[in-house]
Amino acid sequence: MTATLIDGIGLLATQDPGLGEIAWAALLVEGDRVAWVGRSADAPPADARVDAVGRCVVPGFVDSHAHLVFAGDRAAEFAARMSGQPYGAGGIRTTVDATRAASDEELGARAARLVTEMLRQGTTTVEIKSGYGLTVRDEARSLAVARMLTEETTFLGAHVVPPELADDPAAYVALVTGPMLEACASHARWVDAFCERGAFDADQARAVLEAGAARGLGMRLHANQLGPGPGVQLACELGAASADHCTHLSDADVEALASSRTVATLLPGAEFSTRSPYPEARRLLDSGVTVALATDCNPGSSYTSSMPFCLALAVREMHMTPAEALWASTAGGAAALRRDDVGVLRPGARADLVVLDAPSYVHLAYRPGVPLVAAVWRAGRPVV
Numbered sequence: 001m002t003a004t005l006i007d008g009i010g011l012l013a014t015q016d017p018g019l020g021e022i023a024w025a026a027l028l029v030e031g032d033r034v035a036w037v038g039r040s041a042d043a044p045p046a047d048a049r050v051d052a053v054g055r056c057v058v059p060g061f062v063d064s065h066a067h068l069v070f071a072g073d074r075a076a077e078f079a080a081r082m083s084g085q086p087y088g089a090g091g092i093r094t095t096v097d098a099t100r101a102a103s104d105e106e107l108g109a110r111a112a113r114l115v116t117e118m119l120r121q122g123t124t125t126v127e128i129k130s131g132y133g134l135t136v137r138d139e140a141r142s143l144a145v146a147r148m149l150t151e152e153t154t155f156l157g158a159h160v161v162p163p164e165l166a167d168d169p170a171a172y173v174a175l176v177t178g179p180m181l182e183a184c185a186s187h188a189r190w191v192d193a194f195c196e197r198g199a200f201d202a203d204q205a206r207a208v209l210e211a212g213a214a215r216g217l218g219m220r221l222h223a224n225q226l227g228p229g230p231g232v233q234l235a236c237e238l239g240a241a242s243a244d245h246c247t248h249l250s251d252a253d254v255e256a257l258a259s260s261r262t263v264a265t266l267l268p269g270a271e272f273s274t275r276s277p278y279p280e281a282r283r284l285l286d287s288g289v290t291v292a293l294a295t296d297c298n299p300g301s302s303y304t305s306s307m308p309f310c311l312a313l314a315v316r317e318m319h320m321t322p323a324e325a326l327w328a329s330t331a332g333g334a335a336a337l338r339r340d341d342v343g344v345l346r347p348g349a350r351a352d353l354v355v356l357d358a359p360s361y362v363h364l365a366y367r368p369g370v371p372l373v374a375a376v377w378r379a380g381r382p383v384v
């Protein structure tokens with residue numbers, strides 16, 4: 001196995017609680033893993049050496065919430081919203097029509113392009129949801145497409161009730177928990193539902209998550225995005241890996257998150273793109289809740305694939321410190337996916353890292369919108 005030493009790292013932000021941040025660091029890559037990290041002066045011998053010329057190195061971003069399998073475009077809806085029209089869950093149906101009409105090849109090519117776009121911006125692990133097919137066939141092929149791009153695939157048949165069953169949501173929940181789950185489970189690691197007024201209520205979301213769990217899928221939940229609701233407490237009660245959005249929280253919601261293993265995944269791209277109030281990250285962090293940041297990349301409410309952009313929003317708009325935002329974008333995302341091999345740079349972790357064209361990760365928020373990603377390594381190989 002070839003050992004490559006990445007040397008001359010001005011600042012290595014490991015996200016490992018024991019290792020912390022190391023100035024003038026080096027990192028040894030062996031195969032697809034990190035073999036050693038420490039001070040440059042103590043670096044072990046290696047077969048090859050790469051000079052980071054004083055740049056900052058951070059773990060590859062872990063984007064734990066993205067909807068990448070779709071067709072169509074909703075730029076007109078965005079423009080209308082920016083001219084004052086409100087956002088509702090129903091806009092999803094526009095994308096459903098386009099997705100059903102698209103071929104597998106088109107869906108695959110579009111999703112692959114977004115994954116590449118993400119990789120160029122430093123994202124080395126991405127979760128991809130279905131949820132724009134809403135038929136047995138279209139959800140199953142959406143997940144088959146996602147499975148070719150990531151191991152973190154999520155069955156989101158319960159995204160919205162499709163128009164053909166709008167009058168009979170109970171029949172749709174029966175379809176999701178029955179034949180649709182049957183067709184999708186082998187392509188999925190997770191099950192998710194959109195627990196929101198206009199989508200699925202607590203009983204329906206519970207039925208979907210419990211059915212998925214019975215098939216061996218991990219649980220995650222879209223919760224409390226558009227208004228207060230039962231989603232967050234349901235996610236905590238069921239032991240879901242994450243409750244996503246968390247924009248409208250009661251004290252009981254915060255308490256439930258703080259006393260559970262459920263990660264609060266904040267998606268500030270959605271509030272940015274819908275011109276809505278941001279989630280209260282400070283309140284969550286100060287209460288001891290584990291917080292992750294993700295893009296929610298989707299064509300309706302957050303069409304950004306950029307973790308650096310979300311990190312900058314978290315710092316500027318949600319009062320997270322740059323260090324907290326970096327952790328939430330890396331190790332926090334990993335926690336939301338119940339992974340300990342990504343989002344951190346320590347011996348044994350997958351060698352996924354970003355070399356920033358900056359002396360510190362603070363520049364990710366300090367210089368928003370600037371392409372600071374100089375290089376990306378995934379599984380021990382330079383890919384950007």
Ligand SMILES: [Zn+2]
Nearest residue numbers: 065067222296
């Ligand atoms: Zn979402």
